[in-house]
Amino acid sequence: MARGPAALLSRIRSSKHDFSRFRVFPSKRCIHSFGEWRNPTASAFDLSKPAFFTSLMNLVHLQSASGGPNLRDFRNTIGARHFSSMREDGGGDENTVPGLTIEDGDDISSISDSTMVENGDEGKSNCDSSMVESGNSSDDVGSGESLGYEHVAYRDPAELYRELCDSQTSAKPTKSDWEMVSEILHNFRKSGWAANQALAIYIGMSFFPTAASKFRSFMSKKCTADVAKYLASLGPGDAAVKFLFPIFVEFCLEEFPDEIKRFRSMIKSADLTKPHTWFPFARAMKRKIIYHCGPTNSGKTYNALQGYMEAKKGIYCSPLRLLAMEVFDKVNALGIYCSLHTGQEKKNVPFSNHTSCTVEMVSTDDIYDVAVIDEIQMMSDPCRGYAWTRALLGLKADEIHLCGDPSVLNVVRKICSETGDELFEQHYERFKPLVVEAKTLLGELQNVRSGDCVVAFSRREIFEVKLAIEKHTNHRCCVIYGALPPETRRQQASLFNDPDNEYDVLVASDAVGMGLNLNIRRVVFYSLSKYNGDKIVPVPATQVKQIAGRAGRRGSRYPDGLTTTLHLDDLDYLIECLKQPFDDIKKVGLFPFFEQVELFAGQLPDVTLSHLLEKFSENCRLDGSYFLCRHDHIKKVANMLQKVQGLSLEDRFNFCFAPVNIRDPKAMYHLLRFASSYSQNLPVNIAMGMPKGSARNDSELLDLETKHQVLSMYLWLSHHFTEETFPYVKKAESMATGIADLLGQSLSKACWKPESRQAGKPKPQQKEDGYERPRSLVKLFDERRHEKSPEHEKFPQHEHSEKVAA
Ligand SMILES: Nc1ncnc2c1ncn2[C@@H]1O[C@H](COP(=O)(O)OP(=O)(O)OP(=O)(O)O)[C@@H](O)[C@H]1O
Numbered sequence: 020m021a022r023g024p025a026a027l028l029s030r031i032r033s034s035k036h037d038f039s040r041f042r043v044f045p046s047k048r049c050i051h052s053f054g055e056w057r058n059p060t061a062s063a064f065d066l067s068k069p070a071f072f073t074s075l076m077n078l079v080h081l082q083s084a085s086g087g088p089n090l091r092d093f094r095n096t097i098g099a100r101h102f103s104s105m106r107e108d109g110g111g112d113e114n115t116v117p118g119l120t121i122e123d124g125d126d127i128s129s130i131s132d133s134t135m136v137e138n139g140d141e142g143k144s145n146c147d148s149s150m151v152e153s154g155n156s157s158d159d160v161g162s163g164e165s166l167g168y169e170h171v172a173y174r175d176p177a178e179l180y181r182e183l184c185d186s187q188t189s190a191k192p193t194k195s196d197w198e199m200v201s202e203i204l205h206n207f208r209k210s211g212w213a214a215n216q217a218l219a220i221y222i223g224m225s226f227f228p229t230a231a232s233k234f235r236s237f238m239s240k241k242c243t244a245d246v247a248k249y250l251a252s253l254g255p256g257d258a259a260v261k262f263l264f265p266i267f268v269e270f271c272l273e274e275f276p277d278e279i280k281r282f283r284s285m286i287k288s289a290d291l292t293k294p295h296t297w298f299p300f301a302r303a304m305k306r307k308i309i310y311h312c313g314p315t316n317s318g319k320t321y322n323a324l325q326g327y328m329e330a331k332k333g334i335y336c337s338p339l340r341l342l343a344m345e346v347f348d349k350v351n352a353l354g355i356y357c358s359l360h361t362g363q364e365k366k367n368v369p370f371s372n373h374t375s376c377t378v379e380m381v382s383t384d385d386i387y388d389v390a391v392i393d394e395i396q397m398m399s400d401p402c403r404g405y406a407w408t409r410a411l412l413g414l415k416a417d418e419i420h421l422c423g424d425p426s427v428l429n430v431v432r433k434i435c436s437e438t439g440d441e442l443f444e445q446h447y448e449r450f451k452p453l454v455v456e457a458k459t460l461l462g463e464l465q466n467v468r469s470g471d472c473v474v475a476f477s478r479r480e481i482f483e484v485k486l487a488i489e490k491h492t493n494h495r496c497c498v499i500y501g502a503l504p505p506e507t508r509r510q511q512a513s514l515f516n517d518p519d520n521e522y523d524v525l526v527a528s529d530a531v532g533m534g535l536n537l538n539i540r541r542v543v544f545y546s547l548s549k550y551n552g553d554k555i556v557p558v559p560a561t562q563v564k565q566i567a568g569r570a571g572r573r574g575s576r577y578p579d580g581l582t583t584t585l586h587l588d589d590l591d592y593l594i595e596c597l598k599q600p601f602d603d604i605k606k607v608g609l610f611p612f613f614e615q616v617e618l619f620a621g622q623l624p625d626v627t628l629s630h631l632l633e634k635f636s637e638n639c640r641l642d643g644s645y646f647l648c649r650h651d652h653i654k655k656v657a658n659m660l661q662k663v664q665g666l667s668l669e670d671r672f673n674f675c676f677a678p679v680n681i682r683d684p685k686a687m688y689h690l691l692r693f694a695s696s697y698s699q700n701l702p703v704n705i706a707m708g709m710p711k712g713s714a715r716n717d718s719e720l721l722d723l724e725t726k727h728q729v730l731s732m733y734l735w736l737s738h739h740f741t742e743e744t745f746p747y748v749k750k751a752e753s754m755a756t757g758i759a760d761l762l763g764q765s766l767s768k769a770c771w772k773p774e775s776r777q778a779g780k781p782k783p784q785q786k787e788d789g790y791e792r793p794r795s796l797v798k799l800f801d802e803r804r805h806e807k808s809p810e811h812e813k814f815p816q817h818e819h820s821e822k823v824a825a
Pocket residue numbers: 313314315316317318319320321322422534536568572573574
């Protein structure tokens with residue numbers, strides 16, 4: 020895109036901003052100085068942001084030599100426009116820069132001088148008594164002010180500021196006027212509008228109160244009688260704040276050049292705007308995007324894979340390891356050589372031109388003919404969304420097939436218009452409609468039937484259900500949940516799919532919601548509430564749909580899908596979820612690359628990685644279609660690894676992405692150990708024995724799960740660092756396979772009550788000889804919500820549900 024004042028001016032002219040209400044249109048000269056005044060990067064000229072126009076118009080204002088009698092209206096017009104647009108946005112432009120926490124040495128007390136008004140909050144009437152001309156009556160104006168004070172409204176703020184600076188000899192305000200000015204300055208310091216607008220000149224949110232206090236101090240010494248009188252005539256409202264703002268801008272530019280420079284560099288280095296420009300090679304390509312859009316079980320992935328398999332060189336990006344493995348097997352079985360690439364596993368098939376990978380692992384360096392990005396709606400996932408966004412923006416492929424529900428269709432359209440890619444949409448319907456069974460299971464697990472998949476949202480519930488079904492019926496259950504290795508999940512899935520054995524019921528968590536092709540006749544929701552990491556909440560409708568959609572897959576034994584709930588209480592919520600249209604997602608996830616974090620670290624040397632990420636999220640700039648992905652998990656690992664000396668920032672960053680259950684102290688301990696050995700340049704040992712046999716109770720089962728996760732972490736690290744530092748890959752692989760087998764065996768005979776990984780948490784009610792599911796938490800949630808007391812006091816703390824993760 021063309022740069023420079025002329026180009027910017029033409030962009031402004033063609034922007035959707037309505038200038039017709041303004042007397043002054045920004046001139047080329049103005050634009051030119053704006054470029055110098057602002058950081059002259061592309062991001063500083065973001066026409067979508069109100070702050071851009073406000074700061075630009077302030078400059079127009081500053082530069083208009085003859086303001087004319089309507090200048091005040093002009094100023095107010097700008098103010099009103101932006102004030103209302105900010106209010107519509109919920110109190111501030113979310114795309115502008117959030118506040119910067121004051122660093123040591125920058126706070127009010129450390130930079131205050133003796134004349135500065137301290138404790139600006141309280142000191143409303145704190146004025147320099149020397150400046151008040153006690154003899155002046157309120158009608159008096161300063162010498163030579165025969166025109167009255169109204170002319171102040173039309174003054175050029177830059178000139179006015181200079182005059183205030185040189186105002187030693189000017190007439191001083193009266194006491195009553197000064198009291199009003201003092202109140203206005205107090206309001207100015209508290210004004211969210213002013214703080215937000217100040218970002219346009221790189222006065223950070225947290226520095227703003229300091230700057231405003233200094234400004235107040237300046238005004239207390241320099242304010243002239245006519246300015247005070249004019250401000251008093253405006254009163255303590257928004258108009259006075261808006262009048263003062265351009266003068267404040269002048270003041271800041273002169274007083275705080277270092278702070279402005281520092282904040283500007285910080286913002287520049289935390290700039291996540293225009294992410295499509297991060298991939299210039301992909302932008303140079305003419306890409307064709309095909310969006311396979313439809314509900315579950317409508318043939319999206321099947322159709323996308325046809326194009327992939329026909330291509331000379333193709334890549335399939337999966338949301339799960341399990342699905343990547345499934346495609347790897349399927350494609351190889353059809354005689355097309357295909358490699359597998361997941362965080363934990365690299366199977367390079369000789370002569371293969373096709374790869375099946377997890378979306379996090381996809382390379383944006385290689386060039387492909389056809390790429391498939393499955394479950395594209397995961398772009399909006401709060402934690403993992405960035406991986407899908409990166410794949411869509413960065414893949415160098417002539418043709419990219421996206422498979423997903425319609426929720427991100429509009430965002431994808433917008434992104435394609437930005438990237439210049441050609442978008443084709445193919446809409447699908449479900450092969451057979453999903454039918455809700457209104458009868459439910461009437462609260463009795465004895466009513467399960469062959470081909471049922473009972474869905475529960477915690478490991479504890481899954482084992483309770485399995486135990487109860489196997490105790491009270493003749494059915495045998497397979498189980499699938501997130502903490503199980505993909506190999507074990509697969510083994511359980513094939514056990515369930517095989518009609519020639521006694522395993523005819525599946526008990527699963529939401530880990531079953533994506534990808535697996537299972538012979539499910541009916542999905543039965545054991546409950547419709549889950550622990551979201553903080554409290555028990557109803558399962559979101561999108562997830563309910565995705566899981567229910569597992570019933571009745573085309574080509575399976577049960578092509579007609581049914582769904583219901585265990586309890587009648589939950590049925591309405593199920594129907595409500597299924598009836599709900601797909602969300603229209605407005606924002607998708609982003610996360611900085613290491614290089615971006617490294618650049619930012621240059622601004623804040625000597626802070627911990629966790630602190631650095633926190634600062635990054637406070638200061639980063641994002642365009643309207645993006646959000647910064649949650650990274651609490653990464654920060655938690657970063658905090659733990661802080662005590663490990665000798666890790667470079669990059670190593671630290673990479674260790675933080677290792678797949679670890681942060682709630683499992685044993686797994687965290689092993690990660691710490693791996694990082695410590697690595698930092699000392701020692702070969703990293705597995706240092707963990709192979710279990711003797713399958714689990715005999717739940718704590719042994721938990722131990723097997725943890726052990727497998729530790730091995731999986733070791734393998735992941737070995738692929739992200741060098742094999743010299745993680746030399747026991749073969750051993751880790753064989754141990755992982757052995758443990759996955761033991762887990763499978765353990766699950767087949769599991770008939771014990773589940774234990775909690777986190778001791779001490781209250782457990783759901785249980786009957787001595789069986790199960791008793793808590794009453795419908797959805798209902799309970801609704802009832803309690805109306806009682807308006809804090810949620811955590813109302814609900815029993817369940818164990819977390821398993822994360823659906825690659
Ligand atoms: N044209 C077809 N011929 C034969 N089988 C098909 C065809 N289309 C889809 N299938 C089969 O139907 C099942 C569901 O298809 P697919 O996995 O593509 O659905 P989907 O829309 O991607 O579902 P989900 O959203 O759950 O991933 C699969 O087992 C697939 O092999």
